[in-house]
Amino acid sequence: xxxxxxxxxxxxxxxxxxxxxxxxxxxxxxxxxxxxxxxxxxxxxxxxxxxxxxxxxxxxxxxxxxxxxxxxxxxxxxxxxxxxxxxxxxxxxxxxxxxxxxxxxxxxxxxxxxxxxxxxxxxxxxxxxxxxxxxxxxxxxxxxxxxxxxxxxxxxxxxxxxxxxxxxxxxxxxxxxxxxxxxxxxxxxxxxxxxxxxxxxxxxxxxxxxxxxxxxxxxxxxxxxxxxxxxxxxxxxxxxxxxxxxxxxxxxxxxxxxxxxxxxxxxxxxxxxxxxxxxxxxx
Numbered sequence: 001x002x003x004x005x006x007x008x009x010x011x012x013x014x015x016x017x018x019x020x021x022x023x024x025x026x027x028x029x030x031x032x033x034x035x036x037x038x039x040x041x042x043x044x045x046x047x048x049x050x051x052x053x054x055x056x057x058x059x060x061x062x063x064x065x066x067x068x069x070x071x072x073x074x075x076x077x078x079x080x081x082x083x084x085x086x087x088x089x090x091x092x093x094x095x096x097x098x099x100x101x102x103x104x105x106x107x108x109x110x111x112x113x114x115x116x117x118x119x120x121x122x123x124x125x126x127x128x129x130x131x132x133x134x135x136x137x138x139x140x141x142x143x144x145x146x147x148x149x150x151x152x153x154x155x156x157x158x159x160x161x162x163x164x165x166x167x168x169x170x171x172x173x174x175x176x177x178x179x180x181x182x183x184x185x186x187x188x189x190x191x192x193x194x195x196x197x198x199x200x201x202x203x204x205x206x207x208x209x210x211x212x213x214x215x216x217x218x219x220x221x222x223x224x225x226x227x228x229x230x231x232x233x234x235x236x237x238x239x240x241x242x243x244x245x246x247x248x249x250x251x252x253x254x255x256x257x258x259x260x261x262x263x264x265x266x267x268x269x270x271x272x273x274x275x276x277x278x279x280x281x282x283x
Contacts, residue, residue: 025050026220030254032075032127034098035205036234037188037246042081042098049073051254053220054108063209063220065108068125068254075252076101076129082138090240091170095138100129100148102252105157107228110181110209110219123178127156127230127250133170144170156250157230174248175233181207184231189245203247205229222258227251 029048035041050072054065068074081096083089105125109118126149134140146164147155154160159178165171177184188201207229211218219226232248 024053026053026222027051027257028073028254029257030075030102030252032077032100032102033251033253034100034131035247035249035251036096037243037248038085039081039096042096043077043079045075045077045079045098045100047073047075047077047102048257051256055220062218063110063224063226065106065122066110066226066254067106068102068104070102070104074102080134080138080140085241087241091238092135093133094136095134095140097132097134097140097143098129099132100127103128103149103157105179107179107181107226110226118181120179120181123180124158125179126152126158146172146174156232171237173235175235177231179207179228179230179252181209181226181228183207184229184249186231186233186247186249187245188243188247191242191244198244203231203249205231205249205251220256222256224256226254228254 027048028051029046031044031046033041033044049068052065052067052069053063055062078097078099081098083093083095103126106122107120107125108122109120129148131146131148132140133144133146135142135144144165147162149155149158150162152158154176155162156174156176157179159176162174162176163171164174184205184207186203186205188203190199190201191197207227209219209224209226211221211224218224229252230250232250234246234248235244236246
């Protein structure tokens with residue numbers, strides 16, 4: 001009995017210390033999902049790494065600052081979305097090809113129950129890479145490249161206006177916003193032929209931070225989740241179709257995971273308890 005009590009106490013102490021460190025690196029896995037207008041959400045880019053977490057003093061493991069560095073991992077992916085909408089096809093766009101990855105950024109403040117209402121004062125992380133409009137054919141032999149960020153100063157995940165394709169028949173302007181943990185809203189502005197009727201549809205992307213059991217405290221521990229969103233408003237000069245303005249958004253979800261060494265320690269502790277239990281039953 002004494003052995004099992006001591007082993008259990010040690011295990012709980014280790015887990016407790018892992019969850020209450022005031023400032024420490026924490027492993028994470030993550031996904032990035034991109035949404036454009038009424039297209040189905042693009043396949044998720046996946047990845048992971050080690051984040052730097054700074055916690056509030058004396059209040060448990062609430063996140064104050066979350067830093068993601070490209071040098072310590074990231075999220076990247078390549079995937080193609082084939083176009084079936086006849087209006088889009090009529091504009092000579094056969095497919096959309098995504099090639100994106102996350103950069104380096106710091107997000108703060110994120111703290112407990114205030115996470116859903118707090119405005120981030122540090123909120124930029126470039127979403128790097130390109131989105132290619134495959135023209136005429138799905139083999140993408142002719143493309144129009146949409147660079148997601150420009151010179152590291154504006155673009156997706158940073159903010160600012162990007163204009164692409166000024167020297168081609170297709171012109172696209174994208175008004176970007178930095179990341180938020182709140183709800184971001186953009187609009188699909190749809191018209192009928194001749195613009196006799198107009199419909200404006202709000203589109204929302206929701207950010208949040210919560211602990212393993214979906215509460216709003218103790219986020220900075222294994223199984224805690226932070227979801228950040230960045231929205232954009234897209235305008236084009238495409239002749240076919242009824243969208244005056246199109247919504248776009250990127251959702252990045254970060255899931256904190258235990259260190260491999262901690263998992264091994266927990267597994268060893270559980271195995272030890274099982275072994276002690278079996279020995280006692282035999283006696």
